Amino acid sequence: MSKGVSRRNFLKAGALAAASLAMPNFLARSGVSLTALAAETPPDFNSSLDVYRKHWTWDKTVRGTHMINCWYQAHCAFDVYVKDGIVFREEQAAEYKQLRPELPDMNPRGCQKGCSFSHRMYETNRIKHPMRRAGGRGSGKWEQVSWDDALNDIADKFIDTIIKEGTDRVIWDLGPDINIGAANAAQARLAQLTHSICLDSNSSNGDGHRGAFETFGNVYMERSLEDYFYSDVIIIWGANPIFTSIPNAHFFTEARYNGTDIVCISPDYSASATKADLWVPVKPGTDAALALAICWQIIDGGHVNESFVSEQSDLPILIRADTGKFLTGKDLDGGLDSTFYTAGSDGKLREVDRKSLELEGYKADLEASLTVKLADGKEVPVRTVYTLLKERLSVYTPEAVSEMCGTAPKLIRRLAKMVINAKALSNVSGSSMNKYFHGNLTERAMILIWVLLGQMGRPGSGYSAFGFLANDGWEDYVSGLRIKDRITFGTEIGLDLMWDWMKGETSESFFKKLSTSQFTDPGGNLPIWTSSALFWHVHGGVSELAEQADKWVPDLKKPVKEALHESLEKKWLPLQPPMGKHPRILFHYCSNPLRSVRGSQKLTEVLWPKLSLSVAIDFRMSSTAKQADYVLPAAAWYEVTDHKWVTPLVPYNHVTNKAVEPLGESKPDFWIFTMLAKHIEERAKSRGLDVVESHMGKEIRLANLYQDMTMDGRFGEDDLDSAAGAILEQSSNLSHVSWEEQKETGFVRYNSLGLSPLSIGNAGDLKNDEPFIPLTHHIDGKQPYPTQTRRIQFYLDHPLYLDHDEHLPRFKAPPSIGGDYPLIMTGGHTRWSVHSVWRDNALMQRLNRGQPYIVMGQEDAGTRSIADGDWVRCFNDVGEFIVRAKVITGAQPGQTIMYHSWENYQFAGSGDARSVSPSPINPVELAGDHAHLKIGMLEGQPGCFDRDTRIEIEKLSAEDSARLRQG
């Protein structure tokens, strides 16, 4: 009997009568009843150390991965260790097969972020209940609401907006982390069933690879990692793989041991440069000059692979001296303006074959120069693209280029020699080039090197731009699984595409048209897309920041705003909703625009006031969720079963399996979108609504939305698993292994590129037991390219390009965006997070500095008497932010580096790293009425630029820093 505790009336009278065990959270592990367990003799216990006797124990492991856009370094199969319904550890599965004895295998994959996701999943910023804001937007005051209340309110506002103002006022802000699996298939189905607008985030992320698009008519070209082992020279250019391709990096360090020369071209002695055999420092944003110097060494030294360029590129094609345009059939004999000509050494013209690159022995004269008689009788001199290019490049001597990009002439010659003598030349591509204003010119100049040398389409040889590989069953599922085979797919879209199909267009150009149609009128039950960059600039007010763009960009022909409006009016670039019609509802799904969009301070000022509803769907609080009206808790990646797109670098479909129940009231995204459709249907019925017309005149069946969404109940809100399986069964490139087996192994190698518009551009034969080489359908198969001249095209005779003297590659100095300030704010993806998902994770922060910092060199810090760790103010004509300084030895004088994806709330004071980047639109990117310069999935849209931003940095006094940090 215990002494000391006096009997107080803790218990109600009679409570002892019901004196039994009540344990809602537990059951006996051995399966006996709890009362039976209580009766057993207890195990011995002397201290809590006994609890740790069995240190490492688990109930089960499940194959999992992380459904986030790690892009170049995507994806890794993990074993997720579960005990008692809690994930407490994960470790790489590392069971990838070696393809060939001479090639390294892919193991183990994984990185420090993936290996700590279970820690992130349970952190305090996890959202566990639907929340509605209880104060002003961004006030940080929330109230917990039930799913029903939240979804009913959202459904009502959804319906009100559609009826009053139109279906194009509802916007799906889709971030880079959409998985092209079942989760975002549900969102896409809901979008296409309600004709609401999906934002293509690639343009506002600045990942558009504009130069590759202008040259190949397609951005998608990437090899598999094993293929790098066949290169004898690998150039890391516009990328920092040691930071941002952690699971891939061993291929480069191992290739270096294998005798391959690794070259790193970067302004700073970056982490990737430390692993190179030759580091080539270059001034930020001036890489085009260096590339053109190499091109000139190739041409001047007589190293041009003439047969390759004659067959594959537009270099032999004739240009009219008077107009600077291609000589066309229309000019000569009133024929087509899509017929172009080359000339043989005998001076006779030959039509450029639109159906095949095969020359059958014909030899074009690369430097043909003759006069032709036009249909209207005019005599016009014509010359080849090659001749014009040769004249243009002759100025890029090593000595001249050294002035432009700061690289020493001897070093330029040594680099050129290495490139020219390479047997198999490849590049590690990132996405920093197209975050410079003239990034497109840089990439066109880089591609010219590979084309002049014919370094393409062979083992270890080729240019890599944008990597994307997706299942091709997704479109089928989104359009309701009514499209069985690919051909009928054409008829669904419309007859003109069918006619192209008949006319011998390649499947690639066919799908390019399909992807463009999704921005204008998708028909065929596919979602409507619009460029996120255009959306943020026009509706979000970001373009107002670029008012003074003409002061920063010397050769602008007209103010950016005017050029933008002209492009919209002339329908060069479609924008939905059109200018002047305000968006009303914004769903943020897998995206964080207030953190990622350059000049995002404008969004809360201009766009948010227009919104009647902002809904964030995420598993954690973020800068964007803080400003939302509703935050809906999404299940995390070990709490759902689904699969994710990858890139050809690691051509394996990766599957994550549900290891534990979603935390709190969080739900899989699939459930959220399907339930939203159910609530809209119920609310529509109760409000007596049935059919509504979309802004494109399509019948929106609100009263049967849930029925249509679930394909008459086949895929209800709890059928995520079978929906994910159905997508793969529809996929021509992933149905060779059953869905059950794919869930078991967690990864399976693609057995073909498939027909998704997001992968077909790779134009190669992807097999599941061979390294993959892109573009072989063009190089070997002689299939034409999806460009105006059906060739790799360096000459763009579009008026915008001619006006800005960018019809041919050239060097333009990086403009002083943001004003005339001494330091350039370059940037880069960080080692410490993929986008912002891990940026505020405690484990990652403890291995970093816990607070945002800007990297600068010793010299620049010295002249401003800034010491490592000091609080500093970074400012220009557009904005400012305060941050701590990190002074390193490797940064180039004049260069600062603001690494990517700090959340806004991690910055002291009111500004953040985006406040100084106005990102004016580059006028040439507004072209849209051209044979291949038109909008498509993830390509052909205006980009975003922050790497030319100019700033000044000043040390903050103690009082300033205290005052400013209150913000």
Added chain:
Amino acid sequence: MRVQKVNTIAEYTDPAAPGWGSVEVTEIETIPAPLGLQPTEYIQVSWEERPYGALEQASLRAVHDGTSIAIQMIWEDPQPSTGAGEGFPDGAAIAFPVHGEPELMQMGSPEAPMQFVQWQASKKQARSVLAKGIGSTLPGAAVGETATGSWSGGRWTVVFTRSLAGEGESANLVPGSNTQIGIAVWNGSNEERAGIKAVSADWTALALDR
């Protein structure tokens, strides 16, 4: 040193108990434990030039009530260290021979072990320790040992209690008979621990009243 008989030691367990005022005080001199006797070369080398065990003496009082003994020990320590976090705690110990003639400086021997009760500022419970030579301390037999310390005005006052009789390998204290007592003091703020301490150079005779 005399252990006065009282009817119960209960009133003496509080370091500031008034009863202690009337108990005879014995000063025991202390010297730094010899460097040469430190069990490892590393400890000798790293404390060669570092002063330690600077305490000169401690004043002790002791009473017993026929079943257990209470010993009050007071010594100068300008800087109290509770050993919170990474710090080292102040400490003190009272040693008695178990049997035979244990050499105090050698911490006894296998044939002549000694038992001591140790107090640390970082812990509430005292610890009984058996020593059979330097570096050989093992948990001692339980002798109902307690120790409560309080610091004020630059001095620690600690009261140890333990039963007179001890089973197994523990030092037996018999009323009316003589035994010996030795002490050790650790100054936490000087990072003193293990063999780095101030010790009584030799045993002090201890006579228990009948």
Added chain:
Amino acid sequence: MVSNEPITVLERSICYRGLAEAYRSPAGGVGILDESWIPPPSENAKSEFLEAFAPAVSTTACALYQSAHSNREQTSLYEELIRWYDHFGLQRKAKAELPDHVSVELEFMHFLTYREHVSAGDEHALTTLRRAEKEFLTKHLHPFSVSILGHSETFANRYKYLCLEHELFVRLHLQDFGEI
């Protein structure tokens, strides 16, 4: 019933059960805990409960997860608690609350004390169970309860008394152990 003999082991176990239910839901613990101890729930019981225990809802709320009251990482705290429950043969149900929720820790004490009740007479079992109860209270439940009490001072509703009595009850149980 008011009397002054000491509380029996069974009564203590049922008190733990009542406290666990009180922290689990707005209407919890009503059937067991005496009104003089904790006033009965008013009509807006739900908002009172959220006002007291949902940090996302009110700035003065007190989170009911031990991880929010200690600087231990969640995953390591979960692992340790799961090992405690596992050591005594308990397994979490699929849809159970997280292992560091105060109602789950109270439920575990309800189980240990109930087991102590049915093990009357088996000295070895009693000492083992009491030693485990003491260690679990010392390492987890008591410091957690003291921290909850600290937060609850600013409460304006009935839960102020629940946190007060809960901490007192746990502290008295801890003092009862003395030296085992």
Added chain:
Amino acid sequence: MTDKRQVAMVIDLNKCIGCQTCTIACKTQWTNREGMEGMWWNTVSTSPGEGTPKGWEKMGGGFRKGKAQPGKLPKQGEFGTAWNFNVEEALFQGDKHDTLGPIGGDPNWGTNWDEDIGGGEYPNSFQFYIPRICNHCTKPACMEACPRGAIFKREEDGIVVINEDHCRGFRFCQEACPYKEIYYNTVTGTSQKCIMCAPRLEEGVPTACSRQCPGRVRFLGFLDDEDGPIHKLVYKYKVAMALHPEYETEPNVFYIPPLAPPSFDEEGNPIDEDRIPMDYLDSLFGPAVGPAIDLLKAEKAKKKAGGESDLMDTLIARNWLDLFGPFTTNPKDVAKTLEERVQNRQG
């Protein structure tokens, strides 16, 4: 009597990309219990730099000419305190200006504070990443310093382990270790250190830091296994060498020294002068480092010219499992339970 064997590790600094996946693998495997928040039994630092604990190379310990050297007791702040963050206030309750940051004000040191700072001056700066774990030395300074004999070296694999039941938290071991690889747990009052994943090795599973390294940087195996890669790299090719051999503890973790691109003259032209000063590498690895680097360069040139190189093929390790000697099991296939916690059961 089991014959004495020694598990060893070779870490290739040309493949380490400083991503800290090893650090996180170790943290989630071992140092995630009470009092271990600030512990990193595996760390990766950027050299040249202060490293962790801050300025450990100036903290003494180890031996000189066989004689124990006094060492400094590193503080938690020097290892880098485990900052906590005001997530609750900044995200859920905060008014507009509550910044999410470390509680307790602006830190000025952390476990990886000098990441990517490097040495020298642009454009001839230099840096490389160096992972460190306990070296499980053949002559452990920690074992010889402990007055209670609470540290012992296991016969079957040479792993140096602290028996936490005997440890009284005196921390002479922490001072005596010249690599400062021992941490103090203020909650348990005991010293704790890397145990070379002994429970994993006992099940044939590689250590967490080596198996989970995406850079494929770590070779693991027994030093005496003659046809294993470790023996070859350490004894045959002599390209894997001890860090700070002058500490005389005979560490059993060996490093392949780092190569670097050529440095530049005044006009920015590449010259073949070592970008990483050889005297700096000597100060880390001793005089053997020069010939090792020459051999690496020569073997790479052989491969570039189309020739064969057993050394290069060993370092490439095309088949990932070749890195791990006899330890090739996937942990998920191990029995569901790993019995004893090594620390306090042995000895």
